[in-house]
Amino acid sequence: MIDLETEQSPVRNQGDRGTCTGFAVSGGHDWMGSAEETxxxxxxxxxxxxxxxxxxxxxxxxxxxxxxxxxQHASEPAWPYGNPHWSEGRPKxxxxxxxxxxxxxxxxxxxxxFEAIRDExxxxxxxxxxxxxxxxxxxxxxxxxxxxxxxxxxxxxAVLVVGASEKGEQMEVLKVKNSxxxxxxxxxxxxxxxxxxxxxxxxxHSIEAS
Amino acid sequence: xxxxxxxxxxxxxxxxxxxxxxxxxxGVVLAFRPLGRVSGVYVPGTPASGxxxxxxxxxxxxxxxxxxxxxxxxxxxxxxxxLEPDAGLQRGANERWPDHEKEAEAFAAWFLMPRRLLRxxxxxxxxxxPTDPYDVYALSLWLGTSYTxxxxxLAVTRLVQQRLADEWASIPPANLKRALAGEMVPNxxxxxxxxxxxxxxxxxxDARPGDRLVLTLPEIPSSGFSWTFTSVPTQMELLADSYxxxxxxxxxxxxxxxxxxxxPERAGTEAERSFVLEVSPEADIGVDHxxxxxxxTWTDExxxxxxxxxxxxxxxxxxxxMSEAELVLPPGGEGxx
Numbered sequence: 001m002i003d004l005e006t007e008q009s010p011v012r013n014q015g016d017r018g019t020c021t022g023f024a025v026s027g028g029h030d031w032m033g034s035a036e037e038t039x040x041x042x043x044x045x046x047x048x049x050x051x052x053x054x055x056x057x058x059x060x061x062x063x064x065x066x067x068x069x070x071x072q073h074a075s076e077p078a079w080p081y082g083n084p085h086w087s088e089g090r091p092k093x094x095x096x097x098x099x100x101x102x103x104x105x106x107x108x109x110x111x112x113x114f115e116a117i118r119d120e121x122x123x124x125x126x127x128x129x130x131x132x133x134x135x136x137x138x139x140x141x142x143x144x145x146x147x148x149x150x151x152x153x154x155x156x157x158a159v160l161v162v163g164a165s166e167k168g169e170q171m172e173v174l175k176v177k178n179s180x181x182x183x184x185x186x187x188x189x190x191x192x193x194x195x196x197x198x199x200x201x202x203x204x205h206s207i208e209a210s
Numbered sequence: 211x212x213x214x215x216x217x218x219x220x221x222x223x224x225x226x227x228x229x230x231x232x233x234x235x236x237g238v239v240l241a242f243r244p245l246g247r248v249s250g251v252y253v254p255g256t257p258a259s260g261x262x263x264x265x266x267x268x269x270x271x272x273x274x275x276x277x278x279x280x281x282x283x284x285x286x287x288x289x290x291x292x293l294e295p296d297a298g299l300q301r302g303a304n305e306r307w308p309d310h311e312k313e314a315e316a317f318a319a320w321f322l323m324p325r326r327l328l329r330x331x332x333x334x335x336x337x338x339x340p341t342d343p344y345d346v347y348a349l350s351l352w353l354g355t356s357y358t359x360x361x362x363x364l365a366v367t368r369l370v371q372q373r374l375a376d377e378w379a380s381i382p383p384a385n386l387k388r389a390l391a392g393e394m395v396p397n398x399x400x401x402x403x404x405x406x407x408x409x410x411x412x413x414x415x416d417a418r419p420g421d422r423l424v425l426t427l428p429e430i431p432s433s434g435f436s437w438t439f440t441s442v443p444t445q446m447e448l449l450a451d452s453y454x455x456x457x458x459x460x461x462x463x464x465x466x467x468x469x470x471x472x473x474p475e476r477a478g479t480e481a482e483r484s485f486v487l488e489v490s491p492e493a494d495i496g497v498d499h500x501x502x503x504x505x506x507t508w509t510d511e512x513x514x515x516x517x518x519x520x521x522x523x524x525x526x527x528x529x530x531x532m533s534e535a536e537l538v539l540p541p542g543g544e545g546x547x
Contacts, residue, residue: 013506014433014434015433015435015514016430016433016435016504016514016515017430017433017478018430018432018433018477018478018479018480019478020432020433020477020478021477021478052473054472056478056479056480057430057478058430058432058476058477058478058479058480059473059476059477059478060473060475060476060477061475061477062475063473130475130477133431133432135431135436135453135454136454138431138434139436139507140508152452152453152454152455152456154429154431154452154453154481154483155430155431155432155477155478155479155481156432156475156476156477156478156479157431157432157477157478158432158477158478178434180433180434180506180508181434181506181508181509183506183508183509184434184506184508202474202475202477203475
């Protein structure tokens with residue numbers, strides 16, 4: 001199994017907000033970027049909203065990466081989570097050049113297939129994955145996030161892929177980093193089945209090392 | 211005349227009017243029994259008059275019929291047998307009514323729904339200005355009045371435009387119940403569907419056995435914070451959860467489709483979560499406590515939100531509502547006009 005958990009920044013908790021894209025993209029940038037400091041999740045949502053205006057915390061990864069490409073990505077100390085809320089505008093510190101870094105090259109994968117994601121990990125890229133959420137599958141009463149096709153999907157979720165089964169392994173899973181705190185799953189990480197990906201995968205974006 | 215009764219009896223117009231209590235306060239015998247297509251009967255008499263109501267009708271309809279029959283009493287009308295009062299509310303239909311029926315009908319509307327009380331109800335429910343038939347339905351449940359009559363009275367009191375009120379009043383309440391509960395609509399459409407949301411937190415609900423509660427609360431699935439029941443009364447059963455079943459109220463489906471059309475790849479959007487609970491058809495009279503918290507179940511952190519309802523289960527009314535000592539029926543007994 002390709003397992004790159006040890007290269008990740010600490011697992012965080014988004015709280016009762018729909019900012020999963022902010023944490024998944026920031027986690028990917030933490031991993032692929034050269035900066036010591038964690039990147040700001042609030043800045044990701046703000047950047048996405050510059051690209052696609054709207055009111056909610058929920059944004060697409062495509063909008064977030066496009067927005068960050070234009071505006072660069074502030075550090076967490078420059079724009080701490082929720083202080084201020086992104087809707088109040090980018091704070092002065094986050095706008096300062098010294099506190100922002102450019103987003104590494106990124107691309108959208110043609111399809112969020114298991115092989116495509118594994119190939120990106122093998123190329124030392126981070127993959128931000130968007131999936132439909134089958135409610136019970138994510139309550140973590142089981143070892144692997146899994147669900148039959150055709151289940152109810154009340155919303156979509158974005159996570160960072162940090163590992164995958166290698167070719168020939170019997171159990172085909174991805175390892176994902178969530179933003180629900182370290183109490184969820186195994187220290188904030190979980191395995192997601194190939195079947196789940198194929199049934200509920202929405203899109204995937206790859207971020208290269210800077 | 212309705213306002214005079216309010217004043218004379220010092221009726222509190224900051225809460226729904228207790229029409230049954232008023233009838234008894236005026237010394238009128240009140241009784242309930244099966245009446246077929248008859249909604250109410252008024253029997254004037256000495257020393258006591260009587261009002262008989264259909265015991266199989268929904269409470270809201272019984273209350274409206276009670277207001278109508280009380281109108282006959284207040285105006286000193288002769289004995290009356292009234293059929294289907296809501297049918298008379300169809301625009302134009304009551305134009306052909308005799309004057310004493312129009313008087314009784316107007317009395318019922320103004321007695322149960324004075325403008326002041328409508329405004330109190332709208333404010334209490336957090337509705338402000340009604341914008342759709344669901345608002346009217348919610349108001350009618352709070353007032354304890356029929357949906358159609360409530361829609362009409364909103365126009366009479368100039369709280370909504372006549373055109374809108376006509377449009378809303380033309381919708382059969384059964385259609386609203388189906389839209390709110392979908393396939394979870396009560397088997398017996400005489401039962402009510404209570405649409406409850408954040409605005410009803412800590413509010414009392416006067417339900418009857420067999421009623422269904424559609425509870426819709428905001429949730430963001432991708433946050434991991436989810437609503438869980440911490441207290442479900444034994445005489446209530448959870449029938450459906452829109453996050454787990456394919457079931458969903460019609461109005462929620464519409465809202466979700468609008469949100470998805472904006473950007474189909476958006477992650478982290480809010481998705482209303484709806485639960486359907488049924489008050490057991492065999493439920494006992496009493497007050498039950500329903501409570502939920504919103505939290506990440508794997509942490510010890512404080513919940514981000516909580517929600518509570520006090521569900522007061524009221525049994526169907528049967529028989530005479532006065533003590534035996536107070537009973538003085540006219541010759542021929544109850545039910546004769």
